[in-house]
Every structure is written in C-alpha cells, then in structure tokens.
Amino acid sequence: MAEHGAGDLRLTGLTKRFGDFTAVHPLDLTIPRGSFFALLGPSGCGKTTTLRMVAGLEEPSGGTIHLGDTDVTGTRAHRRNVNTVFQSYALFPHMTVLDNVMFGLRRKGDKQAEAKAREALELVQLGQAGGRRPGQLSGGMQQRVALARALVNRPDVLLLDEPLGALDLKLRRQMQIELKRIQQEVGLTFVHVTHDQEEAMTMADHIAVMNAGRIEQLADPATLYEHPASTFVANFLGQSNLLRARVEGGARDGLVRANTEGQELLLAADSVPEGLTDLWVGVRPEKLTLGEAGGRNRLGGRVVDASFTGVATQYVVRTPWGADLVVVQQNDGSARATPGEDVTLSWEPGREFVLDAAQDDHAGLDEVAVDG
Amino acid sequence: MAWVRRHLLFLAAVLVLAYMLVPNVVVAVFSFNDPVGRYNYTWRAFSLDAWANPCGAAGICQSLGLSLRVGLVASLTATVLGTMVAFALGRHRFRGRAGTNLLIFMPMATPEVVMGSSLLTLFLMMGLPAGTLAITIAHIMFCISFVVVAVKARVATLDPRLEEAAADLGATPLQTFLRVTFPLAFPGILAGALLAFSLSFDDYIITNFTASPSSVTFPMYVWGAAQRGAPVQVNVIGTLMFLVALLVVVAGQALAARRERSRAG
C-alpha cells in the first residue's frame, strides 16, 4: 500500500562495540521495502543488538541507518516509525492487555484506537483477554500480546525479536501464517529474528545468516540452502556432508575432476571457484541416493545406523576412511538397508556445493563454540 | 498442658501484640478521663469533655496545625527531591555514584542531637532566624535520605525494557515517565512520602534546636505540656493520630491485596 514503507531500510557500516567487545562488526545491509527479512544466527551473535540499533534503543558505535532517503541514525526511538516485538515481551504490568495494545495508537491520537486494538487481539486469538493484566497470562499469551501491541501500529518497519519462541508448535505455525499474511496484505517491512531455521526458510524472502557479529551470507532461502557460502552456513542451515577433495586437471564438458580419499568425483565446473584446488565438497543428505541410481558420483560405505522417521529413513553410512555421511531416503516403498550392510552412495554432479578447504568444517555445528 | 503446647505460638503472639499496643490503649482510655489538677495520670471519672473540645487546651491546635503544615511541605519537597536522587542513583552510572550513595546515608546515621546543634550553628552563621522556615529546611534535609532509600528499592525492580518499549511505541520521554515509569515507581514514592511525613511530624530533637518560641510544633507542645501538666486533649489528638495511621495501613494492605488478587486471579 502506497502510504506504507518509507522505502528500503539501509544499514551502512553499522557497528556496535561494548567496551573492547565488538557485538556487531561493520554491517552493510539493504532490506527492501515490503520484504520479509529474517535474521538467523546462534545465540549471542548480535541479532538483538542489531535490531535495537534499528529501533533507536541502542546508539551505534559507527555507521548509519537509512529509512528510504532519510538518515535516522540520530533520530530518537519515539520519532522512528519502527516498532519492536521484544524478546522479553516488555509488556506494561500495570495496564490491562487492551491498554497495552492501545498504547502506541493512543500516542498518535488515533480515534479508533480501541477498535483497532480489539481487532489486533482477535488476530492473535486473545479476544477474550483484553481486560486482564499481563501477569495473569501464560508466556505464550504474553508473547502474542507483545506481537499485537507492535503490529497494531502498522509501522514502516516491524522488528520481531524471536516473536514466536514461547509458542507451542501448532500455535507457532498458525502465527507464522498469520504474520506472513499481514505482512503481504499491508506491505510492511518485517525484520524477523529467529533461532529456528525452518521458520526463517518458510517465512522469509531474504535471510541473513549472522555469526559472531558478522553476516556470513545474505540470500533467498533456496540459494542459502543449495549454495551456502561458508561451512558455517552449510552446517547451521540443515545438515551437510562435507568431503575434503582436491581438484585434478581443468574443466571438460562443464565438469571438473576431483579426488577425495582416492575416490574420483565429478563436480559441476561452474560451482568450483576459479583457482581453487583444495575443496570441501558438500552434499545435502537428501541429494544422496542409496545404490547406484543417483548419478555418476559413487562412494562406498557401510551402514552404521538407520532411523525410520515415517516419510523417510535417515542412514549414517561410514566410508572406508572413517567419515560418517548422512543420507535421507524417501520412504517410496523400496527396500530399506540395515545396519552392517555394505552400500554404495551416488549423486549426480551439480547437486553438490563447493567451498574453500581453508574453512573449518565444524563451523556452526556447535553453537556454543561459536558464542562470543 | 497439651492445649497450652498447641497454642504456644498463638499465646506468644497475643502477649507481644499486647505489649506493643498497651501504650496506645492507655492513651485512648485516658482521653476519656476527667482529671483533677494538672496531671492526667490517675483515672477519676468518665468524661467526653476533651473529645467535645479537642482545641480546648491553650495552644494545642496551633501546634498541631504547625506540625501538619511543616510535615506536608517537608515531606512533599523531600519526596520530589529524593525521588529524583533515587532515579539518578538507580538508573545512571556516573562518577562519584558510590560516594553519593554513602553521603545519602549520612543523615540517617548521624545522631540527631549532633545534627540539630550543627544545623543551629549553620543557620546562625547564615543569618537565618530560628522558626518555621528553619524547621522546614531541617526536616526536608533528613527526610530526603529516607525517601531516596524507599524509592531506590522500587526503582531497582523496574525493568528498563519497559521504558524502551514505551519509547518504541512513540511515547515522548515525558509521556514515558508519566504513563510507565511513575505509575510503576509510585508504591515506592508513596511509601517514601508517608515515611517522610511521619518522621517530620514526629521529630523533636532537631526541631527543638531550630525552633523559636513562636514556632511550637506538636511534639514540642506535648513535651512542654508534660512538664507543666498534660491536658486530656493531648490524649485525644494522640488517639486520633493512631486511628489515622491505622486507617492508612489497613487501606494500603487492602489495596495491595486487591492488586495481588487481580494479578494472580
């Protein structure tokens, strides 16, 4: 809608230091107006700090924030048309739920404050709770009040700091759909912080994966999954099998010959960066096929674990050199392998992604190690 | 014997309460006395004379009025100043914060005689005449410390995120203070104000140093009256004050209980 979205949200060199600790390294980011943008990353990587700077609650140590053509870096929080759903809810304990939701509209002197607030409460399925105090509500209900309180203002940019974290799975899915619907209907810019990669993938147009105060990769969900730019992204977003390989010879017919532990691999030439010889070859579990039907790349191994999950079976296959590869096989009625069985894994060149071997293959696997 | 053992706690509580309340009961009972002579120390006969005419004793209601006025001005001023100090100490990190914290406690720790005599010296040096103004200034000074302590305890429990949320929702700093910070800090501010009032109303020693013959507060009147002979009206006013205090406490508890219920229910 025309009156909404003062324009793109543009962060340029945005930095935050607490003493000598840099919580957010110089950050350059353009969030297109009206888009659903997700910020994904492990605990302590600087997501909340970034949002707080955009909201005007934290003063940047450097850099600028633009909303459209306006530089809002020095604008105080109450003058920015930006609203936040706080990670800790921050509901006013001395007001009723309805007064909480009306707070923003009242400040603007909106005549229909009450009607709009009731509608927003209806939306988060709390139509009956308007007269209660936040302290009388469960964590999940409080979170939905926080959501309604921010959403009802229809700001240019809505900042959501893990807004669904306290909800059970069913409600979470409902709220995801609801949020996405509102975002599309009203055309607001959403910046959604989450731990939950599935939530980020299903909801967002663009995802920035953050690690230790830096953005590792910014892309749409499919690109992020199919072509992660770093081992951190590969491991943080879904599962990845990473094989150490060496390029042997140049490209021919769009394929590059490589070698992993004495096994020959064919890689799509356009996925191998120019001049790189030591590689991580990454293959997602569902891209591997048990048997030889999957494609020209073949690896042998022995099944050490098989877990049946209903729609699929997840195998762990140990290669002769001791690496464990994860394979997910659709439950299409074909025979299942059993632990101890020798199997061949196969995939077609081009289904893999390629990264520089200089990167740590365990990055992003252990979130705690990444912390701080 | 078993009965005594079972109700030991109850008995102990009754005894302690009686010990605490007997003086008040005596004061109340003797407000209905009809004494002969100047002293109201022996029971003679029941009478409503004093209750019918509480201002009957010379000067008693003037002194009560003065005490109420001084108490009101002192507690209000101290509450405003003390609340600001409490917010500064509770919210901001600045150089000399620890030192300020310590200084705030000083008036509470200093013996009143010492403070009273020092103030008298100070006022004399400044050329400020003893009297109502001097009393009020002195009361404001020692009340501030108590207000700061009461409000700071409350401010410490406030979540700064709430003020951020208000600003985030478009509230100006003033609106944020009026709608979020103040209502949340109010119980502490009220407690500080009540404490300040009762301290001011009650004070004898410091007041005595800073008062002039024409500015006699209620405690000074009672003290003087006790020397010359105590009129029954002192008991009447004492009983009234006890009742007002009781009313305030009961009302406060009822309010707190109601809030608790609405929060938990």
Ligand SMILES: Nc1ncnc2c1ncn2[C@@H]1O[C@H](COP(=O)(O)OP(=O)(O)OP(=O)(O)O)[C@@H](O)[C@H]1O
């Ligand atoms: N006021 C502060 N003073 C000092 N360090 C801070 C402050 N606020 C945040 N930090 C540090 O900055 C880093 C990033 O914090 P931030 O809250 O942005 O993380 P986050 O990504 O939101 O984490 P989570 O997912 O757990 O909410 C952390 O290491 C944190 O300790």
Ligand SMILES: [Mg+2]
């Ligand atoms: Mg956070």
